[in-house]
Amino acid sequence: MxxxxxxxxxxxxxxxxxxxxxxxxxxxxxxxxxxxxxxxxxxxxxxxxxxxxxxxxxxxxxxxxxxxxxxxxxxxxxxxxxxxxISRTFQRSRLSLPLSIFDNIMIGAHTRRFNGLVFNLVCRGAFKHEYERMVEAARALLKVFEPELTDRLFEPVMGLPMIDRRRIEICRALISEPxxxxxxxxxxxxxxxETHALMDNxxxxxxxxxxxxxxxxxxxxxxxxxxxxxxxxxxxxxxxxxxxxxxxxxxxxxxxxxxxxxx
Ligand SMILES: Nc1ncnc2c1ncn2[C@@H]1O[C@H](COP(=O)(O)OP(=O)(O)OP(=O)(O)O)[C@@H](O)[C@H]1O
Ligand SMILES: [Mg+2]
Missing domain, CATH: 3.40.50.300 (P-loop containing nucleotide triphosphate hydrolases)
Structure with missing residues (x-):
């Protein structure tokens, strides 16, 4: 054979x-x-x-x-x-600086998660459950990169150093489980x-x-x-x-x- x-x-x-x-x-x-x-x-x-x-x-x-x-x-x-x-990051940063870490990561889930406005309005329980699941998924991803970021999930990206922004961009690409x-x-x-630390990540x-x-x-x-x-x-x-x-x-x-x- x-x-x-x-x-x-x-x-x-x-x-x-x-x-x-x-x-x-x-x-x-x-x-x-x-x-x-x-x-x-x-x-x-x-x-x-x-x-x-x-x-x-x-x-x-x-x-x-x-x-x-x-x-x-x-x-x-x-x-x-x-x-x-297939998921990707971009050569030039594409984070929305006023938005939170969580919101920026969730942008990467747009083709996979959430069921549309009408579903979410009618089935609020399911929406809440899905939302909580996504918060946990974002935290779990961030933990692989920088555990401290998990406590800052709802803070704006603005003000974070470049390495953390890059980490968030990679988490955004990974949230869809590519x-x-x-x-x-x-x-x-x-x-x-910073490069060495990111490569460790x-x-x-x-x-x-x-x-x-x-x-x-x-x-x-x-x-x-x-x-x-x-x-x-x-x-x-x-x-x-x-x-x-x-x-x-x-x-x-x-x-x-x-x-x-x-x-
Ligand atoms: N949208 C576009 N319109 C016109 N030309 C383009 C476009 N995108 C890329 N090119 C051209 O295609 C070629 C390859 O560009 P590309 O951006 O893929 O290179 P690269 O290897 O990523 O370079 P770098 O290391 O500078 O990022 C270049 O000549 C570039 O000018
Ligand atoms: Mg290029």
């Missing part, structure tokens, strides 16, 4: 996206397995965020397939893709110490949610080396290398793409 490897959770093939004359994704193939942390690296403008935007339905691909849990989601709406179990999480430069704008998330797949875009190579199982390197929308961090860091084409940058 031959052993057939199970299909990865996400299998992208031939993914292509152009913006006017710019080829942002050039027949990209990428996969992520359950429980795996994949690093997506490459110089500025190489297509990393576009990969997230196309895979989460913000932009429709010009060509290619995005097979997730065995279903091709290419061209599906962001809501459908979110409901299927199978696949995209993190777009989570360390942007943070100090070295991501390793804890990984330990707690062992089947969660993560694709992380990151410019800091120390971060990539520490938390990824495998890396793919993009340049002008094309995958130029794939392997462990050590393998890709030693690749001549990768080094040339970075023109002697930190690699």
């Amino acid at each position: 031959t052993n057939v490897a199970p299909a990865p959770l996400l299998q992208v093939e031939g993914l292509t996206k152009t913006f006017g004359g710019v080829l942002a994704l050039d027949a990209l193939a990428l996969s992520a397995g359950s429980g795996e942390v994949v690093g997506l690296i490459g110089p500025n403008g190489s297509g990393k965020t576009t990969f997230f935007n196309v895979t989460t339905g913000i932009y429709k691909p010009d060509a290619g397939s995005i097979v997730f849990k065995g279903k091709n989601l290419a061209g599906a709406s962001p809501q459908t893709i979110h409901r299927a179990g 199978s696949l999480l995209f993190l777009d430069e989570p360390s942007a704008g943070m100090t070295h110490e 991501i390793l804890r998330v990984r330990a707690v949610h062992s089947s969660l797949a993560i694709v992380i875009v990151e410019h800091q190579m120390g971060v990539i080396e520490r938390i990824t199982d495998r890396c793919a390197v993009l340049n002008f929308g094309r995958k130029i290398a794939e392997g462990t961090y050590r393998e890709v860091a030693g690749n001549a084409e990768v080094q040339e793409a970075y023109l002697g940058a930190e690699l």
Whole structure:
């Protein structure tokens, strides 16, 4: 009997996206397995965020397939893709600063939770029960990141340091209980110490949610080396290398793409 490897959770093939004359994704193939942390690296403008935007339905691909849990989601709406179990954070912070930590996290549950205004008005008991459940879910998530934040659930996000804001953004992505999480430069704008602490958090998330797949875009190579199982390197929308961090860091084409940058 031959052993057939199970299909990865996400299998992208031939993914292509152009913006006017710019080829942002050039027949990209990428996969992520359950429980795996994949690093997506490459110089500025190489297509990393576009990969997230196309895979989460913000932009429709010009060509290619995005097979997730065995279903091709290419061209599906962001809501459908979110409901299927793909969640993300954004390169630039998208928190609403006057809103509380809890309200910001709940924005991430919009495709999964609550049953609509009429249901909630008629079935207030069910609504209250669901609300309490969500408060507990938000607290449990925050506890993985920073236990002190669980006591500040109803305080506005305004005034919190950058690292806590990032933690809240990741909790917002996790509240919908995704199978696949995209993190777009989570360390942007943070100090070295904050970055290290946030990566400790991501390793804890990984330990707690062992089947969660993560694709992380990151410019800091120390971060990539520490938390990824495998890396793919993009340049002008094309995958130029794939392997462990050590393998890709030693690749001549990768080094040339970075023109002697930190690699
Ligand atoms: N909405 C858009 N309209 C036009 N061009 C776009 C759009 N989004 C991305 N691009 C272009 O596609 C290319 C890839 O951009 P993308 O943002 O995916 O790069 P990136 O690898 O995330 O870069 P960075 O590391 O700077 O975040 C760039 O040339 C960019 O200018
Ligand atoms: Mg980007």
